[in-house]
Amino acid sequence: MPDYYDQQATTFIATTRDVDMSHARQRFLSVVPPRADGATRILDAGSGAGRDALSFRVLGYDVEAFDASSAMVAATQSHASVPARQMRFEDFAWKHPFEGIWACASLLHVSEADLPKVIARLAAHLVTGGALYTSFKRGTGERVKDGRRFTDMTTKTLGAFLEECGEFSQPDVWESDDCRPGRAAEVWVNAVVKKA
Template sequence: MSDAETVSVYNTRADSYNELVSRDTPDQDLQAFLDAVAPGGHVMDLGCGPGNSAAMMRDAGLSVDAVDASSGMVRVAREKYGIDARLATFDDITGTDLYDGVWANFSLLHATKADMPRHLAAIKAALKPGGVFHIGTKLGSDEMRDSIGRMYSYYEADELLGLLKDAGFAPRAPRFGRDKGLSGEMADFIVVLSDA
């Protein structure tokens, strides 16, 4: 189940979030994902936000299923980028062998730790053999709200890699960094591309 307060924050700040995260060319993580997905492949942008990444995937020749729990984000994705995004939560991930790739860039960190294994299992099932999964999350060990009310689950690197392996993924080398988010707070993060 989506956290209502987190969704409300994204609904009211969708336009400013778009200004914060949107770019004209893929960053290194999106480029690695694009390079790993089969040409012309079908991908899911899980927690697509304002749709900028989905637009770059589309422009790279991929078929994109863009979903987000925030109606504000879905609106921006449609109006700003022409992405046919739809409202959906992590619990709506169903099906088997549907996608060549799933992109969950700093979205699944809003799921509870208790729910993460279930979500990862659903993503693994939805990926075709040979598919890839990208996840980005913040580093830490707690579950808490940030200064603007969004709920976060933080993961240590070994914890996240263990969850991915337990779900049947083969994680590649993680990338670590530090950046400022919508709240204005600096945070350490980890991104991992895994083979299904």
């Protein structure tokens, strides 16, 4: 999977870096608990081109990131000026917890079989009351496109999955249109949850 993003880095960065995700970021940030010392930590999990890591840093958050692709890690470090590591979700481990974890269009590359374990690892790295944002393409089941695995969700399946995890409060789930040019027919299923 990282091979696709390494090989298509220039195209991927050009088509995603300027996408306006402010509506989803605002919904997520509205439930991220602030730290008393002001150093509220956000992890950009599957950071891609670094678009959202930069937005969070500019807003004053303490941001760290990871991505499975070495090209995307380099793009995040260069564009957002935040620490970024190369890592897959299946291997995720961090030394400290976060007030928020942002997994925009990234968990969709994890298999259905591995998603519960991955979500549990992410939840273990959230403070109590910490927030997780995630998004999947609307659909059902798993598929492969351009050598990439996709796990698709509906609002119903994503909401039920997050409730079954047992780690979170009632999920806030909604649909949004793809904002990239030529992708008007694609719909995203988004969710924000808080660690109980």
